[in-house]
Amino acid sequence: MDAKAIRQMFPILDQEINGHPLVYLDSSATSQKPIPVIEAVDNYYRQNNANVHRGVHTLGSRATDQYEGAREKVRRFINASSTAEVIFTRGTTTAINTVASSFGRANVKAGDEIVITQTEHHSNIIPWQQVAKVTGATLKFIPLQEDGSITLEDARNTITPNTKVVAIAHVSNVLGTIHPIKEIAKIAHDNGAVILVDGAQGAPHMKVDVQDLDCDFYAFSGHKMCAPTGIGVLYGKKQLLEEMEPIEFGGEMIDFVNLYDSTWKELPWKFEGGTPIIAGAVGLGAAIDFLNEIGMDTIHEHEKKLAVYVMERIRTIDGINVYGPENRASLVTFNLDDVHPHDVATALDSYGIAVRAGHHCCQPLMKWLNVAATARASFYMYNTEEDVDQLVDGLLKTKEFFGNVF
Known part of the structure; x- marks a missing residue:
């Protein structure tokens, strides 16, 4: 894969910051957007902007x-x-909250268990904390190894017949x-x-086959995979989604409304109340193209080498x-001795x-690592070994500067 050629497709990367060429190493927070995605969103607003599922006119x-x-x-x-x-959805957070608020509160009860890990993003902790508080269920954590990984043996020992939900990144x-x-997933289902x-952090960087994984729900965001902000996806097995109630009510997600009761549209629209994120979806489609x-396998191999x-x-x-295991995705989280990560x-x-x-x-996770904060460099398809070299050179200069200060 020619990462340098791919980089040319991302206009934002062609600039200087503080007199230096930009080296963007924060793709885990949000990825940059390539020209085809920018053009797709621009074309939608210039040529096709209308609400969906409503008008019979050409733009609609x-x-x-x-x-x-x-x-x-x-x-x-x-x-x-x-x-x-x-x-x-609006993103991963909304997708997880939808499952927690709809499936979780309807199916979890006192005495049940919800199993997660200490490595989870807040978006995959707080919704389950709330379900546990409302239902009286117990929140359990799969133990972490010294490097922050988990073992299948610990997963088997933590997940029991009382477990109703396993939520993991x-x-x-x-x-x-x-x-x-x-x-x-097999342990959970068993x-x-x-x-x-x-x-x-999975869908942007590797091939995902939800049927092969046999996961019941899979949530991801567009903005981390070259699409616009504000658009995301909740995948759910059809049988589960059909049994779940929507958590947002209003226009477009209804089938029929009378004075005292209403019925919902079929899937997937019963979970998409109101005007959806149309331009975001268009941008997500262009990002997937x-x-x-x-090639997702090509991207994954490039990032493994990085x-x-x-x-x-x-x-x-x-x-x-x-911090973290030897076998990892293309990000590195670290601290320099005696230098606050914000200063780094x-x-x-x-x-x-x-x-x-x-x-x-x-x-x-920070508490488990016994640190208040860390610095993180995260890589994507448009990064190169030269970017890594620039990072290391910058860290050496930073270390030297703060060493002289102190």
Whole structure:
């Protein structure tokens, strides 16, 4: 894969920050957008802007075709069995909250268990905390190994016949851990539980086949996979979605409304009340076309090589602490001795290098790591080994500067 050629498709990367060429290493927070996606959204607003599923005029028909066409692209992208299983949401957070509020509160009761891990993003912790509080269920955590990974043995020991829901990230946004979802799904199902997968860091970086994984729900965001902000997907097995009640009510998700009662549309529209994120869906469809043209396996292999290279290079720096397992996704989370991660990120920005600093919406994991915050560099298809070299050079300069200060 020619990452340098792909980089030319992302206009934002062709700029200088503080007098240095931009090195964007924050794709786990949000990816940049390629020209085809920008043009698709622009064309929608210039040529086809109308509400969907309502008007019979030409613009309305075009908009509806594009919106539902994007749904079919998502279906193929994750290998769902039907477009009825593809719900458009505002993002991963909304998707997880939909499952927690609808499925969770209706099916979990006192004495039941909800199993998650300490590595989860807040968006996959807080909704389940709320379900546990409302229902009286117990929240349980699969133990972590020293490197932050989990074992299938610990998963088997934690998930029991009392477990109703297992909620776990496909990939940790802090440690880069790639969890064995297919195997954990089998353990969950063997105990009569359903499994929800937070795919925010999975779907952008590797091929996802929800039927092969046999997950019951899979949630992901468009903005981390080259699409616009504000659009995401909830995949759910049709039987489960049919049994669930919508959590947002209003226009378009109804079948018939009378004075005292209403009925809902069929899937997937019963979960899409109000005017949907039409331009976002169009952009997501264009992003999927872009990713498919490159190839998800090609992207994954490129990132695996980058992950190995960054681990080799960053460990040459004295006084750096790297968190997470050896086998990881293409991100590295670290701290420099005696330098606050916010200072590290600020110093790197002075060299044009964009990284994330903070608790990464994973405060329980930060507590487990015994740190208040960390710095994180995350990579995507448009990053190169030269970007890694720039990061290491910037860290060495940062270390030298703060060493002289103190």
